[in-house]
Amino acid sequence: MHIVTKILAVFGAILSVLLAALTIAFASNADALRNAVSEEQTQKLAAQAALSKKEADYNGQYAQLTKASETAASEREAMKAKVVSLESERTTLAAQLQEARLAKQGNEDTATSLSATVKANQALIEALTKEIGELRNERISTARREAELVDRLNDLESQRQVLEQSTRALQEQLAETKLAMQKAKDGVTATDQPYTYTGPLIQARIVGLTTGPGGDEIAEITAGSGTGLKPNMKLSITRGGHFIANLIVTNVDAQRAVGKVDKLGRKDVTVAKDDVVLSRLD
Amino acid sequence: MSQFGMNMPGGQGRRAAPQMNVYTGLLFLACVSLAAACIYVYMGAAKLGKDGDPFGIQDTKGGIKLSK
Numbered sequence: 341m342h343i344v345t346k347i348l349a350v351f352g353a354i355l356s357v358l359l360a361a362l363t364i365a366f367a368s369n370a371d372a373l374r375n376a377v378s379e380e381q382t383q384k385l386a387a388q389a390a391l392s393k394k395e396a397d398y399n400g401q402y403a404q405l406t407k408a409s410e411t412a413a414s415e416r417e418a419m420k421a422k423v424v425s426l427e428s429e430r431t432t433l434a435a436q437l438q439e440a441r442l443a444k445q446g447n448e449d450t451a452t453s454l455s456a457t458v459k460a461n462q463a464l465i466e467a468l469t470k471e472i473g474e475l476r477n478e479r480i481s482t483a484r485r486e487a488e489l490v491d492r493l494n495d496l497e498s499q500r501q502v503l504e505q506s507t508r509a510l511q512e513q514l515a516e517t518k519l520a521m522q523k524a525k526d527g528v529t530a531t532d533q534p535y536t537y538t539g540p541l542i543q544a545r546i547v548g549l550t551t552g553p554g555g556d557e558i559a560e561i562t563a564g565s566g567t568g569l570k571p572n573m574k575l576s577i578t579r580g581g582h583f584i585a586n587l588i589v590t591n592v593d594a595q596r597a598v599g600k601v602d603k604l605g606r607k608d609v610t611v612a613k614d615d616v617v618l619s620r621l622d
Numbered sequence: 623m624s625q626f627g628m629n630m631p632g633g634q635g636r637r638a639a640p641q642m643n644v645y646t647g648l649l650f651l652a653c654v655s656l657a658a659a660c661i662y663v664y665m666g667a668a669k670l671g672k673d674g675d676p677f678g679i680q681d682t683k684g685g686i687k688l689s690k
Contacts, residue, residue, distance in 0.1 A: 348650050355657055359659050372686065
């Protein structure tokens with residue numbers, strides 16, 4: 341065998357041993373790395389799962405915090421509005437306080453002036469009280485004197501009425517006497533003939549007009565036996581101071597009388613309400 | 623056995639010097655291949671070995687330590 345062949349055989353053996361050692365180490369390390377990689381992947385998956393769980397928790401917390409933030413924002417807006425309203429209310433209250441202070445000052449001034457006025461009024465009241473007392477006494481004496489005068493006046497009035505009634509009675513007697521004398525002078529004996537009353541003036545107004553059974557016009561006047569009217573008296577109906585027609589009294593009551601209208605043959609004459617009736621035309 | 627010369631049986635003829643033959647070539651080719659394989663595996667083992675040592679074994683419990 342050639343020496344080169346031997347040397348190559350020796351080198352080949354050495355290289356084989358070396359390659360075997362390297363291969364063993366390489367394979368062992370590769371297995372270790374493979375196991376480590378597998379373990380790392382497992383840990384990675386576990387970490388990813390934990391991360392996902394934490395992320396879900398974080399999302400939940402984030403949603404809660406977001407909701408809480410929105411709630412807080414809305415509350416903050418409400419509080420801002422409330423603050424604005426409270427500010428305006430504070431301004432209003434400050435203005436009212438200022439007004440109240442001014443009013444208080446004014447009231448104090450008024451109270452001071454009123455106090456002075458009260459003192460002056462007290463003095464005035466005292467003076468007036470004294471004067472009123474004097475006036476009351478004077479008034480009492482005046483009233484007493486007035487009562488005496490009224491009594492005297494009433495007495496005089498009653499005397500006057502008595503005298504007036506006496507005068508009226510005398511006038512009526514005189515009128516009847518005149519009528520009787522005139523009738524005796526004329527030779528009239530019938531007592532139902534219309535006659536003209538010559539006593540005191542009697543004045544009345546027409547308050548109603550009707551038509552009698554015979555077609556005569558009947559008028560009601562505002563005077564009766566109280567004023568001296570008697571049946572068959574002939575009165576004059578006037579309007580505006582002008583004679584219109586005669587009224588022959590037929591029935592007499594205390595306050596009213598009814599008579600027949602005598603137009604003296606004139607057909608253009610009309611008698612109306614409120615026409616004046618007089619016992620004579622002067 | 624050559625100090626005994628022709629006195630020994632089978633010693634009368636001298637052998638010829640050995641020559642390189644086909645096995646020598648094959649061995650050379652094998653040596654070259656083994657050397658290339660060693661270099662290649664060395665480089666790979668140096669990347670996976672503990673602290674860059676191609677013959678170092680990684681400790682699985684203590685953690686993997688690779689070359690920086």
